[in-house]
Amino acid sequence: MDNNQLIPSGIRDIKYRMKRSARKGIPGLFGMGIVVVFMAFTAVAQAPQEVPQEVEQEVQFMAGLIDAGFPDYANKVMERLLLKFPDAKMHVASVKIRLLTAGGKFDEAEKVIQSVSIDTEEGLAMRLAFADACYAVGQMQRAKMHYNAFFSKYPGGPPPAMQKFYGEAAYKFAQMLLFAQDLPGAVQAYRYVLLSKPEPDVERTLMTELAELLLKLGEKSSGEQRKKCFEECKAIATKIQWGGVDVAFGKTVVMLAHIELINGKKAEARKIINDYMTILQEIDNMLRDVPDGLRFSPMAQCRYMLAQMGDEEIREMVETNAQANRDRIIDLAKQTLSHYYTVLLKYPANSWASSAGQKGDSLATWLTDKGFSVGKLPKEKLAEVVDVLLKEAKVLFQQQDYKGALGKYSAVINTFPDIKGAIPALGDMVRSYIQLQNFYAADAIAGYLCERYKKASPDLAEEAGNMVLAAAAEYESVGDKVRAAALNEGFFESFPTHKRAAIVVFRQGETQFRAENYATALKYYEQVMEKFPKERIFVDALSRAAQCHTQLGTHSNAVPLLAKHVEILSPSPSQVSSRLRLADALRQTGQTIPALNEYSRIVKQLTEEPDKYGSSPDDKAKNSKSMELAQFWRAFCFSRIKEPAEQVPLYQTKAIEGFNQLLKDFPKSELSAPALSGVGTLYFLQGKPEEAEKAYSRLAREFPDSPQASNVTFAMFLSLKEIGQMDKAVVVVEKMLTDAAKYTPGQFLQAAVAIYESKQYETAAKFYRQATKAVGQRAIWEPAMVGLANSQAGAGDWPGVVKTIDELMAKYPNSGFTVECNFLLSRAHAEVAAKEQDAGKREIAFNKAVAAINQARKFIRDAGLRARADYETARLQLLEGKKTDAMASYLRIVLLADAGDAKVAPWYERAVEDGVPLMISLERYSDALDGAEAYLKVFPQGRLMDQVRQWRDQAKVKLITAQPAPAAAPEVKK
């Protein structure tokens, strides 16, 4: 039959036109074109008539506000918009419904809908918005009901003004139903779409999709139902063919052939394809000129169908009578394999390619087993083809044509998943998906790489691991740190012995370290230390972990790490620097003698063997800085030693010598001023006022701008304080009060803070009072008042605390110190209440205490303050006599708070310090043991180490010897 007779006469002479799918990315049945319904609200809300831009924008804004968690503001915007544009009701209808459904108020939303007539635009828009919301939460039946109610209003199609709105709603409904696998519903929805009289190009695509759905539905049905579906499919196919020769035309050929196949008429099916072959070839030729056009060629599917039919026939003939059918089998096998391999080789991006390759291979193998010599695609040819395809894919990837690259890679990997080159291909696929922001697909393939190759041979595992790391780096490059971190975790779990595993974990620590998340960074460094003790990076992890502890203030934990670090390193500036850090950590934890020894070691090493620790100019500069610091702190440590008492003058002399040596060796040092101040103070202590005066004069002369020079009295106070001579320090600093006019409120404040830190509360209070004279300077007055209240608290003047805080809060009700003030107020009221004899007044005072804590809690945002609030609550409960409640509050902190957080740590320690002995006194030995062990785990070298060990042992003994009390379950508050 002449092919031309198959082309409807009316269009025989019309030039072929090429059409791509009108809806890009939604290839109907075979695609993933499911619209995310919930986000298309505003599209649904659009009316066909002209919409003021402001209304459109505000509707979009409202939707954005709801998504961002501001439904209350969305409501306000809606109210204002309706005031300005009363006719915008329809446009905001969907938002109104969304506001209700976002809050889970589906029943209320439905009531609202039912109160609005379906005959109004507002009513229609609301119903559809509600239906979409129902769909989004899986209430499919409800969604269908409302959609169908909408469409049933226009059985013959919508009026012209509604067509666009109607059509979009119908298409969206169709996709929903497809996703829910409701084929009959989807078919009907497509009919609705066509009733909206779309543009010709769109109509053509829709008809094609409907025909494909009817085919699918018919295949699943039987009898009369099937017949109806196929008839309608054929009718639509004919209409499409009348419309021109393009991809849609080609698809109708596939459908018509498929119908014959389903009806068991293979010969008819074959005939249809063969009869249309010329036209299919024309379509192919035109698609060849379109980038990636062959992916959509109907020729591929037609050839595949021919191949499948041939495949079945061959197997039947072989099974029936191979010998008698030999010639026919060979002939048919050639054609069939030709079809299969043509689909694979010429249409690699087409969805049928991989299956064609597999089936061709399978048939050839089967025939060979049956004794036939068939022209199977030789492995070399196959490898050659695959290699070419992979290279082509790589080029596309490098040109950043990620879609194209994915098409080619998918074809190869789906057919030959374990081919040489599969791993890098998979790696490129992951990265392509990341760039296309298809994170689900990216993660799926990355997951496959991990699962498939984690137990493979070392070289394959290494290659796969590298691909996963490359994918993580790709996520970093697009700014998605969360997914990057997740992939790195996955890499580490699947390839723990990979060459780069240690570095990957270390780098994750570095990322957190740079972001100053020291507690999190520490976990990564500890992982490196635990799992890779022999890797080079272990040494760096040691150092970094110690740095984290220093930043977190847990110096005691840094000490053993630094000691090990020093031990591992060879003599070098790094070793010197590490020893300096070790000395600092020892000093910070009050271990003065060990710190002194380490500083002395540094001085000795750099004095006696400087070249051993670095000979280049850079090294010498680093070591010089270390020497400077070591000299200063060594002298400082000498000045701190108090035992044995008879040796103290000797140590003071050594301190003076040390400071003087520093001044001689490093005259421009930043530490010179504090060193001179220290010398002056030490001479003062040794009863050598003239020498002291010389030192302070030199300080004022050579370092006039230093803080020490600007307030020598205060500097002397600080020096005495640091040396541990607190009594003398207080005597010195009180001179400031005598000559108060000479000093500014700011200087009094500074002194007050230092005095308070030395727990000299009454003196601190005096200094804070001086500072509060700066009534007009809020930046001084406010902290001074808070400091005064704290000092009064320290001195036990609780009524004073209440008065001070009340005055502060009255003047600045929104003070930045609100939380601190409420903590103080709570404690003060509680202390006053504890001493109050009158029961009524006592109750009032305790109530005020509780109210203050609750007020503080309202403003708390960080974990440290939360821990403090729990601690203060415990103290309050103790004062109320509620020991068990207090114990529970302490336990809450000890067992639940994150002691690794620097802000939480001090309250954690206090909770242990107060709580564990309380638990023992209440005979809660099990809780006391838990608390003690929790502390020792977190702070193995903490300041309470010895005391807590004693409590732990005491609790253990009691548990063995006494009747155990039931352990109180800590009340966990959210």
Add this chain to the structure above:
Amino acid sequence: MNSGMIVKMAVLSVLVAGAAMTVAAQDSILLTNGRKLAARSIQWREGEKAYRVETPEGAISTIPKAQVQRVDVKKPADWDKATAMMAAKQYAAAIPLLDGIATSYRMLGWDGEARRLLANAYLGMKEPKKAADALESYMESMPKAEIPVEVTQTYWNVLLQAGRGAMLKKDLDEVIASGPRPMVAAAMMMRGNMNREGGQKEPALLDYLRVVILFENIRELQPEALFKAAEILDELRDPRADELRKKLVQEYKDSEYAAKVSGKI
């Protein structure tokens, strides 16, 4: 001033690039037909609405404004001195120089920037009304599309500080209704500032949130919008301020606004 960092996409059609002063060795004039003419001198003729161009050979020609795409004139002699004075906050000394440049270089590319600096000088001297006056005539005489972005924003700030709320509102409303996207975003930001200044917290908050939600791709404005919206929410004691701060720190961690809030999270 972060509001000053607006994407220049909005002013691709700007004929006089106020912010990108080309310092050519010789003056030149670029015509709309793509031809470039070198010039010994270029003068603006207000009455004729045209440029009088003297070529290096001495020929004189008059070119109507409509045919001119851009004018590149050498930097004014006092320009560096004026800008150095501005940098040193010697506003009183800078003002006469800038005024002179703005007048002498009208329509020659330097006037817009000179007026902007002049306005900033008056603002520095706490004279917002004079700042507004310095810019007003310029703003009224130039087609909106030709005014450099930075000049527009300075003008808005000046109007706000000069208490000319009504005029500012009118300008902002116009831009919001019909301006290019980046300018619309900047105008909403400015409207938010204006509302906030007037104690209107909720309208201000909504304007900042509009910038965040509707103009997410105008990244230069996001940190400021997130920061200010969070501030207002704090004032309203709304804990959702934390979510905005979190977004600011996570997505714009290098911005100065993220640095400001890092202690609060």
